Amino acid sequence: MFTQTTNRRGVRSRLVGLLAGPHGVDRYTELVDPMWTSEVRATVVRVRRSTPRSVTLWLAPNHPVPFVAGQYLTVTVEVDGRRHTRCYSPANAQGDQVIELTVARHDGGVVSEYLHRAARVGLTVGLSPAAGDFILPTPLPRRLLLIAGGSGITPVMSILRTLQEHWHGGEIALLYYTRTLADACYREQLAIMPDVTVLHGCTRGPGGDVEGHFDERHLTAAMADPDAVYVCGPTALAEAVRRHYPAAVAESFAPAPLVIPDTPAAGRITFSRSGIDVDNDGQPLLNQAEAAGLAPQSGCRMGICHTCTRRKVHGVVRNVTTGALSTEDDEAVRICVSAPVGDVEIDL
Incomplete structure (x- = not known):
């Protein structure tokens, strides 16, 4: 009987890989089941659309995907x-077998709009290892203030849930x-979370516990003299928090402003592996x-995930x-934030 266990043993076999030819065994086994592969993939096992602009997915991976609360995964x-890859932070506690992702829909966002519209049980996605430094230190701070904006709540939820499971005590x-x-997102879950003071701020309407955008009064209302401040959200929020609390650990999911070059674009780009060259625009x-x-x-x-x-x-x-400027030859560059200055050859 051909089982997933049997398949994994086969995947590890060099002989099977050679017999499978240039495409490798994965390209054949995934035709039977997309999860029968040595690559890390996950199947959507539950979907919830609890707010007008977000969708929450629960993913069951075919291989363990360890992460530390606050880190992000790259999802394909x-x-x-066409394959598109984006970075999303799990919202579940670290160590859980099923991964919970909440994706905010951004107008014009190819992946976020697709998932918000079409995500369903049985959908298969690719996963890459966890990364990111938005994690708590050891030992843990006794007085911890967390600040989130929009979908920045997801790594914060992972931190909160992990602290709840292991009893922070502070x-x-x-x-x-x-x-x-x-x-x-997670308004109901936050409302019943023990030993956590939660204040909501609404930037485009009434009903929040604090009014308008972040300011120093909000910081005082939430927690005076915290030992540590962690903020995840738009760049403007992260910058505002750091003006009042320079030591804050910040993670932003919006790109920094572009630097406009002083001179017009010139030169040609050679994509050497593809045999294509074009005028630099x-x-x-x-x-x-x-x-x-x-x-x-x-x-x-935006130059974060590499x-x-x-x-x-x-x-x-x-x-x-x-x-x-990057001027050295044979240098690794992030092509999403690297604009050519004159003639450039890239191994692509």
């Missing part, structure tokens, strides 16, 4: 025949900002590669978020 989804407060109360290499018909793997598209890292054979590129 096929949309209209004081915990949460400031959670959304457009309206109806947009607040000044956009990041990832955009220009896609415009040329290539489909390089990418993730966050999924799109490729080797720059030669030439100069400018980081569009910092303005820094």
Whole structure:
């Protein structure tokens, strides 16, 4: 009888891999079942749409996917025949076998709009190992203030749930900002979470515990003199918190402002592995590669996850978020935030 256990043994066999030819055994076994593969994949086992702009998915992976509360995973989804990769933070406690992801729908977002519209039980997605430094220190702070904006609640929920499971014993407060109360994911779960002070802030309507966008009064209302502050959300929220609490640990899911070059775009880009070269239009290499018909793997598209890292054979590129120049040959660059300056050859 052919079982998943049998398949995993086969996957590990070099002989089977050789007999399977150039595509490898995975390309054949996945035709029978997408989960019969040595790659990490997960099946959606439950779907919930609890707010107008979000969808929560529960994923059962075919291999363990360990993570520390607060980290993110890269998730690969096929949309209209093309694979797209994005970064999402689990909302469940670390150590759980089933992974819980809540995805906020962004207008024009290929993956978020697809999942919000079409996610269903049985959908298969790809997963990559956990990454990120938005994690609590050891020993744990006794007085912890967590601040979340929008979908930034997901890593915060993972931290809260992990602390609840292992009994933190200290004081915990949460400031959670959304457009309206109806947009607040996990509102019911937070309301019954013991030993956590939760304050909601509504930025586009009444009904919150604090009014408007973050300011110092909110910080005082939630917790005076915290030992540690962690904030996850839009860049504006992270920056506002750090102005009042410079030591705050911040994670932002919005790209930094682009640095506009002083001179017009010039030169040509050579995608050496594909045998394609194009005129440089000044956009990041990832955009220009896609415009040329290539489909390089990418993730966050803002220089965070490093999924799109490729080797720059030669030439100069400018980081569009910092303005820094990369001038060395044979240098790894993140093509989502690297714009060519003159002629550039990239191993793609």
